[in-house]
Amino acid sequence: xxxxSDLAEVLADYLIAPDPGAAGLTRxxxxxxxxxxxxxxxxxxxxxxxxxxxxxxxxxxxxxGDYPEYLALGFLRNQGMLSxxxxxxxxxxxxxxxxxVVRTASETSYEExxxxxxxxxxxxVGTVFGDMMEGLEGVQLPATPVKSSWLYALAHKINRTPSxxxxxxxxxxxxxxxxxxxxxxxxxxxxxxxxxxxxxxMLSEGVEAADKIMYTTGRMTSEMVIKTAMxxxxxxxxxxxxxxxxxxxxxxxxxTLIGRMRGQRFTCLSGDERLERDMDPRDAPVEAKKHRxxxxx
Amino acid sequence: xxxxSDLAEVLADYLIAPDPGAAGLTRxxxxxxxxxxxxxxxxxxxxxxxxxxxxxxxxxxxxxGDYPEYLALGFLRNQGMLSxxxxxxxxxxxxxxxxxVVRTASETSYEExxxxxxxxxxxxVGTVFGDMMEGLEGVQLPATPVKSSWLYALAHKINRTPSxxxxxxxxxxxxxxxxxxxxxxxxxxxxxxxxxxxxxxMLSEGVEAADKIMYTTGRMTSEMVIKTAMxxxxxxxxxxxxxxxxxxxxxxxxxTLIGRMRGQRFTCLSGDERLERDMDPRDAPVEAKKHRxxxxx
Numbered sequence: 001x002x003x004x005s006d007l008a009e010v011l012a013d014y015l016i017a018p019d020p021g022a023a024g025l026t027r028x029x030x031x032x033x034x035x036x037x038x039x040x041x042x043x044x045x046x047x048x049x050x051x052x053x054x055x056x057x058x059x060x061x062x063x064x065g066d067y068p069e070y071l072a073l074g075f076l077r078n079q080g081m082l083s084x085x086x087x088x089x090x091x092x093x094x095x096x097x098x099x100x101v102v103r104t105a106s107e108t109s110y111e112e113x114x115x116x117x118x119x120x121x122x123x124x125v126g127t128v129f130g131d132m133m134e135g136l137e138g139v140q141l142p143a144t145p146v147k148s149s150w151l152y153a154l155a156h157k158i159n160r161t162p163s164x165x166x167x168x169x170x171x172x173x174x175x176x177x178x179x180x181x182x183x184x185x186x187x188x189x190x191x192x193x194x195x196x197x198x199x200x201x202m203l204s205e206g207v208e209a210a211d212k213i214m215y216t217t218g219r220m221t222s223e224m225v226i227k228t229a230m231x232x233x234x235x236x237x238x239x240x241x242x243x244x245x246x247x248x249x250x251x252x253x254x255x256t257l258i259g260r261m262r263g264q265r266f267t268c269l270s271g272d273e274r275l276e277r278d279m280d281p282r283d284a285p286v287e288a289k290k291h292r293x294x295x296x297x
Numbered sequence: 298x299x300x301x302s303d304l305a306e307v308l309a310d311y312l313i314a315p316d317p318g319a320a321g322l323t324r325x326x327x328x329x330x331x332x333x334x335x336x337x338x339x340x341x342x343x344x345x346x347x348x349x350x351x352x353x354x355x356x357x358x359x360x361x362g363d364y365p366e367y368l369a370l371g372f373l374r375n376q377g378m379l380s381x382x383x384x385x386x387x388x389x390x391x392x393x394x395x396x397x398v399v400r401t402a403s404e405t406s407y408e409e410x411x412x413x414x415x416x417x418x419x420x421x422v423g424t425v426f427g428d429m430m431e432g433l434e435g436v437q438l439p440a441t442p443v444k445s446s447w448l449y450a451l452a453h454k455i456n457r458t459p460s461x462x463x464x465x466x467x468x469x470x471x472x473x474x475x476x477x478x479x480x481x482x483x484x485x486x487x488x489x490x491x492x493x494x495x496x497x498x499m500l501s502e503g504v505e506a507a508d509k510i511m512y513t514t515g516r517m518t519s520e521m522v523i524k525t526a527m528x529x530x531x532x533x534x535x536x537x538x539x540x541x542x543x544x545x546x547x548x549x550x551x552x553t554l555i556g557r558m559r560g561q562r563f564t565c566l567s568g569d570e571r572l573e574r575d576m577d578p579r580d581a582p583v584e585a586k587k588h589r590x591x592x593x594x
Binding site: 027031034035043046047148189221222240241245246247266268272 | 331538
């Protein structure tokens with residue numbers, strides 16, 4: 001970050017930007033380096049959060065710990081356990097118990113299904129995956145165009161945004177964008193959590209999905225593609241790579257998948273028809289070496 | 298890889314090395330680049346594998362698909378669902394059904410626990426995590442020394458080993474090592490799967506853990522630390538970073554945690570007493586730029 005006005009410009013678009021200085025997200029840990037000299041390192045936190053749907057315990061997620069209510073809401077929605085029109089009464093986070101309870105007006109169809117499943121085979125762990133694929137069946141993604149100039153602008157802004165990644169590493173980032181503007185930038189130890197937090201925010205705020213672009217620092221696996229499609233967002237972009245099944249699902253649901261976005265280059269493996277290449281790649285901003293993400297992995 | 302004798306030297310230590318050319322692990326996918334020109338990309342596969350313990354469905358993992366029997370065995374062992382002295386009768390993989398069934402001589406204590414849990418709250422998803430921490434209670438890690446010269450040699454050999462990562466990216470690698478020798482190198486779309494496959498191999502072959510070092514390309518989260526400790530391996534090393542809870546657990550169980558291994562540098566945040574700095578870092582092999590891992594994330 002060159003100076004204060006640069007920073008102000010980079011942060012101007014955000015509704016929620018990372019807050020790398022926030023208490024409780026990182027911890028100073030001491031150790032020794034290769035010479036045996038004492039060193040102090042800032043490392044990201046990671047804590048369990050158990051998510052309940054009404055009286056039903058659903059899962060324990062490992063999370064950095066910010067926005068637990070969004071994480072719970074978004075997780076349940078992205079797993080197809082909450083339908084889009086579910087009447088959500090309350091979301092209660094208990095910091096001491098490390099739990100979030102999402103309460104709906106009536107028992108959800110997921111709880112019914114879970115009880116049935118439980119009676120037959122004893123546990124529903126394996127159904128979670130099947131439910132996600134099932135949830136995709138009704139998904140229709142809009143034909144919203146996406147311009148290559150937006151993609152270049154987004155990458156340039158996001159790479160320069162102060163983040164926990166730049167502060168402590170070992171973390172994934174996901175950014176909800178609209179045209180060339182990054183709106184909500186979430187980070188977490190698991191990339192799925194970062195997406196779920198965005199989904200929870202969108203659900204809470206009643207934000208439209210049709211004109212949005214999802215940007216992630218991580219790989220576009222089947223899970224990432226399914227979650228993005230479940231959210232109704234037609235475009236998923238990443239500086240990282242693909243898995244074959246992620247590509248296959250994107251092609252099936254008609255989601256635009258753009259990967260390996262580095263500097264002036266990118267590859268589109270699904271939904272190319274949404275993409276307007278309105279900018280000569282040679283005019284795209286060059287990635288400064290210091291802003292290139294090293295491996296978060 | 299400079300030439301064939303270099304390659305032979307790099308592969309000499311391995312009992313199992315990656316087989317990036319194997320059928321079914323990658324797929325050629327076509328798309329378009331930033332100019333709209335057609336491109337073909339090699340991307341890694343990702344498929345569901347449902348793991349059963351006797352008649353009990355446990356979990357559906359997303360995996361690249363090699364070594365399904367090792368993955369199932371290692372997963373169950375690392376979750377504390379199979380005790381170290383469990384009498385395993387058979388492991389049956391069904392490629393068409395995408396299932397692996399691990400059969401034990403008698404019902405395991407985990408199945409009993411699961412049934413009890415199921416009766417009270419309907420599902421055991423949330424108990425998986427608690428079980429893992431519980432499994433750590435009896436763990437005693439041996440005081441085996443680790444030399445910094447081994448760490449440098451391991452990183453140098455592993456970085457030059459042909460792998461799916463170098464072939465297609467978007468994948469994690471984990472390597473079981475002994476002194477300066479990499480023995481078993483597993484890769485998978487999820488880094489936890491790569492570790493579980495190593496655990497399954499060790500269980501199948503009756504391999505001793507006390508003199509081993511675990512090397513991973515990925516972050517050392519609580520999950521990675523717990524799995525390594527569950528396997529009885531006293532040292533976990535990575536070119537990537539840490540999470541605070543990963544460090545805390547490592548310190549509790551006395552596991553040596555060495556991260557940010559890049560070229561001549563590293564940081565030790567736990568169990569420094571095992572580490573013998575027997576080599577001047579300036580004498581360590583320099584990382585060739587082409588072998589530096591880009592972000593798999």
